[in-house]
Amino acid sequence: MPELPEVEVVRAGLHPAVTGAVVSHVAILEPRSLRRHDGPAEDFVDRLTGATLLSAVRRGKFLWFPFVPERVAPGDRSLALVAHLGMSGQVLLRDREQPDDRLLRIRLDLVHPDHGDVRLAFVDQRIFGSMALDVTEPTADGAEAGFSGAGLLGHSEPGDPALVDPARVDAGPGGPGGRPPAWALSIPHQVAHIARDPLDPAFDEALFFSRLAARRSGIKRALLDQELISGIGNIYADESLWASKLHFDQPSSSLSRRKAALLLVEIRAVLLKALGEGGTSFDQQYVNVNGQSGYFSHSLNAYGQQGRPCPRCGTLIERVSFMNRGSHFCPRCQRLRG
DNA sequence: AAACAGCCCTGAGTGC
DNA sequence: TGCACTCAGGGCTGTT
Structure with missing residues (x-):
């Protein structure tokens, strides 16, 4: 991953x-x-x-x-x-x-x-x-x-x-x-068709917000679209949405500009923290060029945490199938709104 | 144009 | 011990 x-x-x-x-x-x-x-x-x-x-x-x-x-x-x-x-x-x-x-x-x-x-x-x-x-x-x-x-x-x-x-x-x-x-x-x-990633100095925030506002599909689907914003996969999508208290199927267009901006802040924070910890390793699936594992798996709040208490409110994290992937979320913190 | 289903692919893990 | 089965999901293609 x-x-x-x-x-x-x-x-x-x-x-x-x-x-x-x-x-x-x-x-x-x-x-x-x-x-x-x-x-x-x-x-x-x-x-x-x-x-x-x-x-x-x-x-x-x-x-x-x-x-x-x-x-x-x-x-x-x-x-x-x-x-x-x-x-x-x-x-x-x-x-x-x-x-x-x-x-x-x-x-x-x-x-x-x-x-x-x-x-x-x-x-x-x-x-x-x-x-x-x-x-x-x-x-x-x-x-x-x-x-x-x-x-x-x-x-x-x-x-x-x-x-x-x-x-x-x-x-x-x-x-x-x-x-x-x-x-x-x-x-x-x-x-060339891949969008810039959110840590790229040339990432176009205004374009990201406007394209997000034009979409009716769920926010997680948008975050996984590499032509909209690149670098995010299932793990960091779930972690960013947890940090932003957003439900994975919340329509992108329903996010206020302020909420979208907060989401982008959380995405960047999650990516940078994971980077600082050498990435996320579960087994030998991901290692660095020297074969060593990363430590971010110890910092996960939602991904793979189903059945464990939400670190924020204590409600048990749930896992449901969405887009042929597992989606992990807190049913209390991350409610579908509107 | 956007949304979405389907496909690729196999080692590790599980249950019997 | 061994077998059958399940699971993981990024990116691309094709259809609606």
Whole structure:
């Protein structure tokens, strides 16, 4: 269930290892993990082998690595390696000497000028995740396509309260006042339709509120729509709605502007807190690039808490099926209104 | 255009 | 011990 905080932890962990690294070898152990790649596995291998990775970038739950191929012809379009973790995907940093992980699907061997050899292992139990090569295009609003550089985690340690201070957000690839490189202003074609996430400095709040007001469907459905607001999955939708005292099926259009603004504040707070705790792990489904679990599962108020007392009022949390997913909520705090 | 059902996918967990 | 069954849900496609 990697959502924004989990994907950001992975991205931040990969960034120093991949930036400036050259891909020396690519192995596809499971072709279905290339479902989003437009072309055969051989094409993926050929174009990526010898390439130099420029950065690790994230928007919502999508991760990508802009790269320069080994051979570049004039007029070639810029490319990126796109990764989505789906439900159970992991990207792990391994030594080449280590035996393969059991559910390894794709393996990239990298040579880094400073860090030496490193192996990037794409592990995915359910094969809902994928990797692909894709052309990039300029962002529609001209702003940076997503988070790169040190990003949200900055130089802090997990648990550092400074993590929840947006003023500490890293200035990005160009540095303070610097002009971002071309790759930072470009987004892979298959990610271009994804909305900016709520931690993105270029997130358009006014657009979010107006689109929310135009929808008659339930608020949870809206929060899970990655074309409206990205990065939120089932866990953080339930947590944000609990924090906002909103019922999952409350029509989006029924929210006042003030209530919608409060919801956005809670969404950001939940995401930042989870980020500071290294993400949400239940078992081995989500781990960082070193295989370590996050701690946010200890901070959950609603998700997976059915049968336990609501931390706010003591009423037992309920779980119902909604949109083919579990929805967890407090029947007293989160009443359907209007 | 928006809403929504259906599909993909398999290891872990459970009950017998 | 082993078998059948259930569960988890993000993103995309197609239909209404």
